[in-house]
Amino acid sequence: MDATEIGLWGVPLAMLGGAIRVSTxxxxxxxxxxxxxxxxxxxxxxxxxxxxxxxxxxxxxxxxGSPWLGLLAAAAAGLCFGLFHGWxxxxxxxxxxxxxxxxxxxGSGLAFFFGKPFIQPSAPDLPAIPFxxxxxxxxxxxxxxxxxxxxxxxxLAVFLWWAFRNTRAGLIVRVVGDSSDxxxxxxxxxxxxxxxxxxxxxxxPASAAPxxxxxxxAVGPKAFRRDRG
Numbered sequence: 001m002d003a004t005e006i007g008l009w010g011v012p013l014a015m016l017g018g019a020i021r022v023s024t025x026x027x028x029x030x031x032x033x034x035x036x037x038x039x040x041x042x043x044x045x046x047x048x049x050x051x052x053x054x055x056x057x058x059x060x061x062x063x064x065g066s067p068w069l070g071l072l073a074a075a076a077a078g079l080c081f082g083l084f085h086g087w088x089x090x091x092x093x094x095x096x097x098x099x100x101x102x103x104x105x106x107g108s109g110l111a112f113f114f115g116k117p118f119i120q121p122s123a124p125d126l127p128a129i130p131f132x133x134x135x136x137x138x139x140x141x142x143x144x145x146x147x148x149x150x151x152x153x154x155x156l157a158v159f160l161w162w163a164f165r166n167t168r169a170g171l172i173v174r175v176v177g178d179s180s181d182x183x184x185x186x187x188x189x190x191x192x193x194x195x196x197x198x199x200x201x202x203x204x205p206a207s208a209a210p211x212x213x214x215x216x217x218a219v220g221p222k223a224f225r226r227d228r229g
Contacts, residue, residue, distance in 0.1 A: 017143030020150055025050060027153035031160055038164065040177035041089060044100030048107020049081045055115040061123035070123065081107060 029046050036043045053074035061070030085103060089096040129151065132144030164170040 013139060013143040017145075020146055024147055024150045024153060027150070027157065031153070031156055034160065035173065038177045039173050041086070041096050042100065043082075043085055043103075044097055045081065045085060045103025045107060046100075048104035048111075049078050050107075051111040052081070052107040053077050055111040055118070058123050059115070059118050062118055062121045065124060067124045067126045071126070 057070035057074035132141035
């Protein structure tokens with residue numbers, strides 16, 4: 001067998017590499033929504049935040065040549081979406097689910113509109129850690145070439161689990177989400193406490209957007225026309 005052929009090992013390696021690449025942005029999305037829901041809110045607009053963050057990261061990376069500046073720009077875009085969601089949901093009679101759906105459509109629309117000029121240019125990638133350096137087989141090296149944000153997301157998941165149980169901020173978020181009456185009895189402002197976590201949490205989905213920015217061309221206007229026949 002040729003050195004470049006890996007036989008049946010190709011299937012699990014392809015699954016592993018694909019799972020790592022696809023799951024990276026969704027780790028941050030899940031962590032951000034975990035914070036939001038712990039505070040008693042539901043933000044269904046994370047898909048729009050992710051799409052707009054991906055467009056922002058890609059555009060900034062193309063124009064500046066720095067993927068790290070693109071990452072910061074995506075986080076800033078996500079923060080703006082989260083601030084708006086947290087601010088508008090504190091008013092009486094406002095439904096956070098409806099606002100989330102509106103933000104999903106709004107963010108996706110903005111990404112499609114402003115992302116058109118950046119479909120063709122190629123942006124620099126974030127660095128990856130070559131865990132497959134021990135092998136001489138290119139397929140193994142490619143499958144184990146892990147984006148640095150995947151490791152950051154895994155570490156943040158452990159930290160968030162610990163923070164919800166052992167830090168003052170984490171316990172406050174849990175109390176506000178579980179019972180506003182208990183929060184008021186502790187001298188907390190439920191509206192204020194419930195508005196801050198979604199704003200900060202929305203940065204996380206957008207921060208993972210650079211790993212998913214390659215999906216923008218596939219979901220542009222031409223793709224919609226193909227789906228409609």
